[in-house]
Amino acid sequence: MNAFITTPSISRERAPDGIEHTTARWQTWHCDSNTFQxxxxxxxxxxxxxxxxxxxxxxxxxxxxxxxxxxxxxDGAEAVWEISAPVETRYAYHDDRRPATEARS
Numbered sequence: 001m002n003a004f005i006t007t008p009s010i011s012r013e014r015a016p017d018g019i020e021h022t023t024a025r026w027q028t029w030h031c032d033s034n035t036f037q038x039x040x041x042x043x044x045x046x047x048x049x050x051x052x053x054x055x056x057x058x059x060x061x062x063x064x065x066x067x068x069x070x071x072x073x074x075d076g077a078e079a080v081w082e083i084s085a086p087v088e089t090r091y092a093y094h095d096d097r098r099p100a101t102e103a104r105s
Contacts, residue, residue: 007059008043008074015047015070023047023090032086043075043094051087055079 016022026047052066058078065071073079075094081087 007061008040008057008077009072010057010061010063010074010077011072012063012065012069015068019047019070023092026090026092029089029091030087031081031083034083036081036083038079038081040073040077040079041075043073043077044091045070045072045094046089046091047071049088049090050085051083052085053081053083053087055081 028049029046031051048065048067048069048071050067053064055063055065056079057063063071063079
């Protein structure tokens with residue numbers, strides 16, 4: 001039996017102009033632990049307000065993030081965060097399994 005397995009999407013870009021206003025009503029998350037593990041169900045999009053971390057995903061990809069980044073992680077991804085500077089993000093979970101689009105308006 002062949003099972004079709006997909007790798008969750010992961011993207012990072014510099015946050016667009018106006019991101020502070022756009023994400024003002026999103027949830028805020030703070031973490032100053034050395035590591036944090038999370039499974040993204042559903043996926044999430046977040047703006048890194050401050051801090052720095054390396055995310056290592058279960059499928060092997062790594063992603064370095066820092067203040068000013070805009071990140072989207074697809075449904076089903078699992079990541080261990082190695083936090084090198086305390087992190088604050090504003091985040092929104094993906095509705096009906098599609099990436100949040102509010103920050104792109």
